[in-house]
Amino acid sequence: MTTTPARSGDPLGLHRVIEPQGALPQAAHRLDPTLPLYDNEVLIDVDVLNIDAASFHQLRSTGQDLGQQIAAIVSERGKMHNPVTGSGGMLLGTVLEVGAQYPGTLVPGDRIATLVSLTLTPLHLDDIGAVHVERDQVDVSGHAILFASGLASCLPDGLAKDVVLAALDVAGAPAQVSRLVRPGMTVGLVGTGKAGTLAAAAAHRILGDSGRLIGFDIDEGALQRLTSWGYLDDSRVVNATDPIALRDAAHEMTADKGCDLVISATPVPGTEMAAVLACRQGGTVIYYGMATSFTAAALGAEGLGRDVTMVIGNGYVPGHAELTIDILRQEANLCDWLAAR
Numbered sequence: 001m002t003t004t005p006a007r008s009g010d011p012l013g014l015h016r017v018i019e020p021q022g023a024l025p026q027a028a029h030r031l032d033p034t035l036p037l038y039d040n041e042v043l044i045d046v047d048v049l050n051i052d053a054a055s056f057h058q059l060r061s062t063g064q065d066l067g068q069q070i071a072a073i074v075s076e077r078g079k080m081h082n083p084v085t086g087s088g089g090m091l092l093g094t095v096l097e098v099g100a101q102y103p104g105t106l107v108p109g110d111r112i113a114t115l116v117s118l119t120l121t122p123l124h125l126d127d128i129g130a131v132h133v134e135r136d137q138v139d140v141s142g143h144a145i146l147f148a149s150g151l152a153s154c155l156p157d158g159l160a161k162d163v164v165l166a167a168l169d170v171a172g173a174p175a176q177v178s179r180l181v182r183p184g185m186t187v188g189l190v191g192t193g194k195a196g197t198l199a200a201a202a203a204h205r206i207l208g209d210s211g212r213l214i215g216f217d218i219d220e221g222a223l224q225r226l227t228s229w230g231y232l233d234d235s236r237v238v239n240a241t242d243p244i245a246l247r248d249a250a251h252e253m254t255a256d257k258g259c260d261l262v263i264s265a266t267p268v269p270g271t272e273m274a275a276v277l278a279c280r281q282g283g284t285v286i287y288y289g290m291a292t293s294f295t296a297a298a299l300g301a302e303g304l305g306r307d308v309t310m311v312i313g314n315g316y317v318p319g320h321a322e323l324t325i326d327i328l329r330q331e332a333n334l335c336d337w338l339a340a341r
Contacts, residue, residue: 008101009038013147016122018078025147026120031078033122033145039099042106042146046125048092048162049118049138050169053193053267054290055082055089056136067128070138074125080118087290088118089136091144092155092165103148111161113168114144115151115321135166135341153321159328163338167324170195172313173265173288174202174327175320180261180284180311183210188250188259188278189232190215190240191266192222194338195288195313199263200231201327201334214253216246216278229333240264240271247277258283265289272297279308288313 009015013025016032025031037043049070051059059069059082074080080088095110106112114121122145129139146152155164173195181187181203189200192215203213215223215235223235236249250259258280264271269291276297279285285308287297297310328335 007038008040009147011040011148013120013122013149016145016147024120025079025122026117029077031120031122033078033124033143035143037097037099037145040101040103040148041099042095042102042104042150042152043097044091044093044112044114044144044146045096046091046093046123046140046142046144048165049080049089049140050091050165051080051089051136051138052085052087052169052290053136053195054085055087057267057291058082058085060133066131066133067138071125071128074123079121079123085290086119088121090114090116090118090165090169091121091123092161093144096143101148104152106152106154111155112152113155113165114146115153115168115171115316116146117315121145121150135162137162137165151316153325156325159325159335160339163328163335164325166194166338166341167198167328168321170198170288171320171324172315172317173263174198175317175323176286176288176311176313177202177263178206178323179317180286181206183207185211185260186254186257187211187213188216188262188275189213190217190246190262190264190271190275190278191289192217192219192226193265193267196263196265197226197334197337198324198327199265199288200226201331202323203263204231205327214250214259216240216249216274225337229331240266240274241268243273243277246274250278260284261286263288264292267291269293273300273304276301276304276306276308279306281307284309284311286311286313
């Protein structure tokens, strides 16, 4: 254990930025993960990295060893910040030390999942263990540092740690969906991975029998899964990289009205226009995939004359961890599915 010196860092972590100076930690190319701590930071003993879906998909596509790629990124950047996708993930670990001026309630020994991206979390890895391809997770040993502004959630009792970690990684999705969905809406879901599935659970809780939730995915089995759970009212097997095919499917299912809200939760690039074309004029699209090009979305909608409000999926919403854990406790099928993954 280190001895925390009597020095306070910037609450946003600016003191950990190596280059370029003046950048915020997420935008910085390189962070300083070295010890000792500043007195408003938390030291975490890290054992699992949950890599976000877009980043994990890209790393797998290279054909190179996943663990070695992750180790190289962290060694170079002082954080897990994929230079291709610009995304990271989150971590699971145990609190080792809490600075005297840290404003939160964490104490040494707490088992936590961080609720801020690995793209802004100072991280040092001593070793890479097993890579769990089926759930986008990597066993590691090392340490991470949480700033005064950083968020973390203590792991709840009665739920498997891997399930909680996987769900909290996308906790912003069900929370933001809960803000946007209203009874009576027709909601379209593009993508049925972790974020999409949790978003579907959140939307279904609000819609009940008052509206419709329709799903689109290239995986027929995934659509059948969500239908069997009672989440989806209708679905179509369609590739979201084909915007015309998805538009035609959506308009067939909505009597040419389009969806009031479209949740785009696919990790695949090139799907921005499919979500826009599935939405009605004056509706809303929320992009929750980290492979989204917001330039392509904005300029594409403009070029097609589509009046849609575009919402960027924010990983933080007050109470998002609590809401996600509540969904896990109430939705046994979803919880079992995450455990099986």
